[in-house]
């Protein structure tokens with residue numbers, strides 16, 4: 001089973017987190033299930049950008065962003081090359097290291 005490592009975030013996950021998931025699961029759903037209350041204003045519709053995360057490791061193990069995701073990513077705070085919308089990420093075979101941005105689009 002792949003593992004998700006969440007780097008510490010001062011509000012949402014102060015100690016960081018580490019947990020196992022199944023291949024094919026939705027990353028945002030996994031984070032929420034672990035009690036990491038990342039914003040998701042559009043409820044998994046790939047429209048709001050509030051579920052933005054950085055995939056510091058494992059980026060290459062998942063499918064590339066869709067054109068719709070890329071268009072929304074262009075609007076997020078702090079866009080970086082390993083930015084993704086967690087609601088549009090299906091877990092692959094490899095472990096993922098996730099960093100939650102300091103700010104979301106709503107702040």
Ligand code: FES
Nearest residue numbers: 042047049051087
């Ligand atoms: S929850 Fe809105 S883009 Fe992911």
